[in-house]
Amino acid sequence: MPIPAPVLYPPFNITRVSHAAHTVRDLERTREFYCEVFGLVVSHQDMDMLYLRGVDEVCHHSLVFRRSDEPPRCERVGLRVLSEAELDKAYEYFAGIGLAPAWAEVPYQGRSLRVTDPMGIPLEFCARMQRMERIYDRPDLQRGSSALRLDHVQLHVTDVQAALDFYFRLGFRCGDYMTAGEHDETIFCAFTYRKDNPADLVFMSGQGPRFHHCGYITPSFQDLFRACDIAGVRGLGNQIERGPGRHSVAHAHYVYMRDPDGHRVELLLDVWHQMLDLEIEPVRWRLFGQHTAGVWGLPAQAAWFYQATEFAGVTPQPVRHSHQMHTLEKYLAARHAENR
Amino acid sequence: MPIPAPVLYPPFNITRVSHAAHTVRDLERTREFYCEVFGLVVSHQDMDMLYLRGVDEVCHHSLVFRRSDEPPRCERVGLRVLSEAELDKAYEYFAGIGLAPAWAEVPYQGRSLRVTDPMGIPLEFCARMQRMERIYDRPDLQRGSSALRLDHVQLHVTDVQAALDFYFRLGFRCGDYMTAGEHDETIFCAFTYRKDNPADLVFMSGQGPRFHHCGYITPSFQDLFRACDIAGVRGLGNQIERGPGRHSVAHAHYVYMRDPDGHRVELLLDVWHQMLDLEIEPVRWRLFGQHTAGVWGLPAQAAWFYQATEFAGVTPQPVRHSHQMHTLEKYLAARHAENR
């Protein structure tokens, strides 16, 4: 089986995905999209920077935007460790395997550790952020879909197996994964997690590394549609790229939008599986071939599979198992033929 | 303005759309689809006939299916009048305008009056049905999306203006209508109603007459998705044709499915406008050209606009204002180009 065994005592304690940082051309337009439609809250905004959090988040930011006239990029993906002591262990671990970690001063965060993972993804670890007010209990202050918190980040990588091997050594586990076809043992995508729901980091085959999307939890179906309705009212209806619908893999009900700079973001419901117990074994799905139970909904646009945000200064490379992309192409052609 | 003035004292009192009757090839497959996914309730089933109602319906049936090995057809559209006396007035009215009404014995219905309207649609009027138990208050007996009741029937007609003129004389009013383009005064579709929400009969330009779909009310977003999820679990996920989404015209949140014989059926939420007051004037929308506020969602498949159920023994005719179909074609091409 291609999924590694869980590592129960990893070298340091990552608790969850923490944040993502993007560049955009117009912070005000970005603020409107995320605050009015998704319901994120501004923690800080100035001429050059915009820091946002969900209504349940006590930490300063889960999305950071820097104004730039360059093409929109993702600058890094943030992960949390439990404590400052764990951060020191992280430094030692990464140094030990030759990854050249470096300390960074990052506003509103405690000590921050930067390192590029073997897939080329720029990571940032921290154990503390400035504490903010939760407005989860203040419906009078909430807007849009009242997005609660960052749930996961999905990444295009050229080799999902390599990503799995690396992150399993850090204590990540996997609940669902997918091969492209029935008789294909190479992994097309995999959901990995540290906190006790199915995803912190999701890896999908594609030109990589690239940032595919981040997902925020919304409390209900009604709030999911409220985001869409408000997007429509504000002339942002075309930002909706896929859904509303339901994933067969990973089970969540979702809608995907593109923000005004094209960064993809998902809104999803919170009734995912609890993933604490070791009894829970990885479930294999197939993109194509054997039909999965529970599939419904219109096929995703090709754009959803192929378009993603490049990381600043990182040139994406082609997929290692290039036959996966041929299977994907056939899958999309077949699904779209069914649904004209 | 192309919308006629309301007729406040029509020749007889139609209260609402009542039922539709289709032929299908396999009653058991039909029953599974409507009962397990939509949550309709069987009022009667035998070798040849299946009568269904919603969980809030006290009348015997709102959908009737007859087993037939012929290609699936719609046999008639039913309308309710308030009382037996109103039914006699209906007879006189239709006879007076030369439409050749005829009395029919129909199981589980009181006296029934059949007539073909000027668009070629076979209608059936009645004032009474056998009384059945409402299971609205019995969540323990409900299934699927707990569909409450038949809300409306949508029909393809070759000339929407002619349909409007005929039905306005029967007391129907119109809340929303659509022209194909900005500078096009011919009506592409119109929502007409007798009960106090926006639709009993909806008319859309198309080869006609044909039965486009009937719509059932479901209590909540959660129930709407429940229908989809159960369709998926039962291997009926491909029956979902369009949505879930929101109509810009007529406002409702919806999902469209095709039943196993291809008859289209909609599930929609119940928070439509109340339409009782004469202050409410028809609102004009455009299929194409000027963007309507509140638009979001993926474009409908071409099939949704072009495919429909023929009426038994009635050969569909081409659309009168054929330029509307060219505008539709351009609209679909443009919308699908945006969303690949």
Added chain:
Amino acid sequence: MPIPAPVLYPPFNITRVSHAAHTVRDLERTREFYCEVFGLVVSHQDMDMLYLRGVDEVCHHSLVFRRSDEPPRCERVGLRVLSEAELDKAYEYFAGIGLAPAWAEVPYQGRSLRVTDPMGIPLEFCARMQRMERIYDRPDLQRGSSALRLDHVQLHVTDVQAALDFYFRLGFRCGDYMTAGEHDETIFCAFTYRKDNPADLVFMSGQGPRFHHCGYITPSFQDLFRACDIAGVRGLGNQIERGPGRHSVAHAHYVYMRDPDGHRVELLLDVWHQMLDLEIEPVRWRLFGQHTAGVWGLPAQAAWFYQATEFAGVTPQPVRHSHQMHTLEKYLAARHAENR
């Protein structure tokens, strides 16, 4: 049977309950309560008057408040007729039965007809109001529980049978009614309607006439709780008098609040029965004795049964069937003994 037969051709066409007018001591406090918690919209506010409507209401007002330093009172209950011509018929009818109708100029309404019904309730009929924007499609503008529209008004009367007899002659019908005990044929309360759901006017035995409450429709359970949560956040949590819960009679899920001047107002969900068809016969319920199916929830406070708003200048009289009040007392004592 104590419920009269439906009158299908009443002397004039009432379409629905329309509005209620109260006095309050502080318009700003009133505005906060109804707009922030219930989500009503201000149509007009000045030093002395406040006019509110629901987010789906196209007519100018469904609740009117006049500033007054006197004890809070209800000034009148409004009903709509279909057209100006029906208003003239109403005048003639009331004059013919000796009720002394009088025309009144009322701001934002068309010609208005005032009359006191035989129970002593001050009524106001109109056929037109100033037209306002519906913000049903504007979730970005909605607040609180997004209350859609006025649904019904409940009134204390000394003799429910007399009220039924009067309003049935005006075309009202009855779906649910209640006797106080198993062997008691006198009616304790009755739900009567003109529009096609179960209630426009509800009559309950009590010192009368008094205004018991008016009910607004909210779209979902989530919105119902949102009203409560926002009431709590604004320090108005004690305004919640009863619920959230479910009525056994009339089926609706509800919460009752008292506004800052003590006027009672209900928020309820919209999935009531459709009541158009004559097949639907009145259902008898019992306050006490035989247990009704579907009962759950904590007993109402005694205040809910006994406290109500007096009509301006009208002294309430005792209940005609005084034994009903003894049964009520026993019922409350028994229910509260079960739930300590």
Added chain:
Amino acid sequence: MPIPAPVLYPPFNITRVSHAAHTVRDLERTREFYCEVFGLVVSHQDMDMLYLRGVDEVCHHSLVFRRSDEPPRCERVGLRVLSEAELDKAYEYFAGIGLAPAWAEVPYQGRSLRVTDPMGIPLEFCARMQRMERIYDRPDLQRGSSALRLDHVQLHVTDVQAALDFYFRLGFRCGDYMTAGEHDETIFCAFTYRKDNPADLVFMSGQGPRFHHCGYITPSFQDLFRACDIAGVRGLGNQIERGPGRHSVAHAHYVYMRDPDGHRVELLLDVWHQMLDLEIEPVRWRLFGQHTAGVWGLPAQAAWFYQATEFAGVTPQPVRHSHQMHTLEKYLAARHAENR
């Protein structure tokens, strides 16, 4: 401050509350209540035993019932540790502090470790259970409120501070706690957790040790009311003891019921705070004195505060800080005086 500092490296790794075991007189009646109303699923039933799990639970049981003609009792509270190795560490830890742990063979569980905590609560630790099918993705198989999983267990203890001190040493943290009065530093109740939401074990002052209730997560408001409606339909409406409502402390929307043997059980919504980050500090609330923001809803019945299930063979002792119970009495009298 009376809340201890978090212990980040506890002696062994408890992951979550796992299960509770009760005695009841009639297993069939118990099964009906939990399966039809709450929507739990039977993992095993025989003449003497009934094992239930939530629709998202992959482990064999979260509630266990043993048939007994004795008065209903709680037999033990179960906790999960991450792995078999952690279970051995648990044994050593408890032995080391003199608590006399003992291994037990328990059906459908891996090796199980029993120990009585210093409060007198019989605990059972395990690392494995028999794996069962999750029916989270099978709405067609779900019933009642589709309860997802056991969330927390609330316990009456005579000294909440002592419980906190003990469980903090095991790695539990505290998000919310309550003192009885404004100037009272003794803790009346405290929410402690290991998994990343606000509660695994809740401790409340009362004759102790006793089992107060266990709480299951339900996906939505609609499902919460569905449980109540089905309870009503099945003649179990009187089992509802408190709510539906919202907690000010701990934020969740809830309803409490008593099962047919009087064991209390809660249904609650899942949008609780995520509690992973160390930035999250304990919040102090007051039962009485200073009003907490966001309070609404009717006061709890006295029974909710005073009645609970005894542990088998354990005689409850009086509360250590007896003045807390006087404050509680005054609080209840005041709240009930407000709400008659």
